[in-house]
Amino acid sequence: MYKATLQKYLEEKEKEKKISKNTAKNYISSFNTLQTLFKTDNLKYIKNPEETIKVIEKEYTNNQTIQAKINIILLLIKLFYKGIKQYDEYYEIYDDYINKIRGNIITEYNKHEPSLMQLERSLTKEENDKIITTLLNNVKYSIKTVDDLLALRNYLIYMILETMPIRGDFANSVFILENINNKYEENINYFVLDKQEKKVIYLQQNYKTKKKNGTRARLIDSNLYRFFVKLYNYYNNKLKIKEKHIFYQNDCITALNADNLSKIYKNIGVSIINKPLSLQVNRVQNASEDGGIIEYLNEKAEAQNHSLNTHVKIYYKKNMVSKKS
Numbered sequence: 001m002y003k004a005t006l007q008k009y010l011e012e013k014e015k016e017k018k019i020s021k022n023t024a025k026n027y028i029s030s031f032n033t034l035q036t037l038f039k040t041d042n043l044k045y046i047k048n049p050e051e052t053i054k055v056i057e058k059e060y061t062n063n064q065t066i067q068a069k070i071n072i073i074l075l076l077i078k079l080f081y082k083g084i085k086q087y088d089e090y091y092e093i094y095d096d097y098i099n100k101i102r103g104n105i106i107t108e109y110n111k112h113e114p115s116l117m118q119l120e121r122s123l124t125k126e127e128n129d130k131i132i133t134t135l136l137n138n139v140k141y142s143i144k145t146v147d148d149l150l151a152l153r154n155y156l157i158y159m160i161l162e163t164m165p166i167r168g169d170f171a172n173s174v175f176i177l178e179n180i181n182n183k184y185e186e187n188i189n190y191f192v193l194d195k196q197e198k199k200v201i202y203l204q205q206n207y208k209t210k211k212k213n214g215t216r217a218r219l220i221d222s223n224l225y226r227f228f229v230k231l232y233n234y235y236n237n238k239l240k241i242k243e244k245h246i247f248y249q250n251d252c253i254t255a256l257n258a259d260n261l262s263k264i265y266k267n268i269g270v271s272i273i274n275k276p277l278s279l280q281v282n283r284v285q286n287a288s289e290d291g292g293i294i295e296y297l298n299e300k301a302e303a304q305n306h307s308l309n310t311h312v313k314i315y316y317k318k319n320m321v322s323k324k325s
Contacts, residue, residue, distance in 0.1 A: 002043060002080070006031060009079055021187070022169075028124055030072040043080065046073055049093040062115070063105045072096045112291075114284065121281040127273050131158065134272050139227070143234045146252055152234075153247050154268055157261065161279065163221040165286040168258035168279055171205040175232060175244040189218075191246045193232050200228045220312055 010024040037059055040043045045052045056069050073094055081087035102208075114122075123131075160170065170189055176182060178194035185235075190203040200220040204210070220228070225323055235241045245255035256264075262279055271275035294308075296313040301311035 002041075002076070003028075003035075004029060007025070007080065017030045020208070020210075021314065026068065026169070027072055030068045031076075034069055034072060043076055046077060046081075046087070046090060049097075053094075062109065062117075063101050065096060065103065067101045070094055070101065071263070074098070096223055105319060107128060115290075117278075118281050118284055121269075121276060122285050123269075123273075123275075123277075127275070130271050135159075135268070140164065140241070141225060143230065146250075147236060150250060152227060152231055154264065156224065156231065157247065158223055158268055159221070159227075161265065161282055164202070164218060165283045167208060167283075168261040169204070171233075171247060171256045171258045171261035173202070173246045175235070175246040178237070193228055195229070198222075199224055200225055220268065222313050251321070 007028065010019065010027055014024050015019060034045075035041065036227075037038065045055075047192065051144050052073070052111075053070075057065055060069065069090050074091060077087050077091045077094070107159045134174075135151070135155040140148045140151065143149050143152060160166075161178065173191050175187035175191045176193070178192050178196065182192075184190060184203060184205070186205045190201075190205050192201040192202065192203060202218045202220055204216040204218065232244070235244045239252065247256040249255060249256055249260055265282075266276045266277055269275045297311060298308050301308045304315070306315075
């Protein structure tokens with residue numbers, strides 16, 4: 001009952017463009033994990049905020065994860081118990097707590113210190129090289145079996161994230177050939193294989209920061225082109241798939257999704273270097289490579305009494321004459 005009503009509510013908000021598809025999905029995921037955590041099919045745990053918060057804090061150590069769980073509780077109260085005085089009081093307790101958590105998250109961000117998990121799951125150059133070499137060696141010249149196809153899939157997934165450290169939005173993208181008559185549906189991501197120009201374009205139309213950054217056409221590393229050709233040809237000639245997705249689950253029938261992608265990426269590390277990988281850590285590690293430059297720019301921004309964003313977006317100009325060289 002509760003889940004069905006929640007799903008309907010989120011679908012309506014998504015249609016109204018009040019929330020994104022990913023936000024709706026995250027709410028459902030948080031709801032499911034809470035029901036599992038409290039081993040229940042009802043919402044009685046909401047009625048004991050102090051104990052509920054203790055259980056959540058014991059289960060999760062990451063403040064952002066905790067925030068996500070409290071957010072769904074706030075939504076559930078609004079959805080099922082709006083206007084009931086007792087639940088209004090519960091809402092205030094949870095709301096006060098989440099404000100404290102948000103403050104902790106901001107404090108953590110400002111420290112720029114990696115978490116223990118981020119340190120444990122980050123890769124050395126040697127580990128990264130070993131993963132790439134192993135995955136590449138597993139790719140066969142000719143795909144003949146399911147295992148051959150999965151080896152190609154895993155290599156491409158890893159290399160996409162290596163050369164373009166994005167979120168997992170690309171997992172269930174549509175895979176098509178470049179054609180002047182192509183019609184691209186809104187809110188669907190595409191990998192476009194251009195055999196004439198020998199390139200692959202990733203057309204991002206459904207991702208977390210779409211509202212801010214709009215549709216993006218990203219050129220895939222040219223070294224990966226031949227592997228995309230191999231993948232497309234197998235889908236087209238052997239599997240006879242008409243409406244192709246870029247990647248499939250191990251059954252080679254069901255399109256991959258972001259959750260499956262995360263598990264595959266994690267297991268690539270476990271199977272090769274006995275270390276679970278993380279999409280988030282991959283992004284953190286990539287951004288952190290520029291730590292020295294970022295710290296330097298932060299110091300310059302502080303000297304001018306403004307933010308780094310203002311420093312870069314407003315004050316930075318190309319081709320200005322330098323007073324120092």
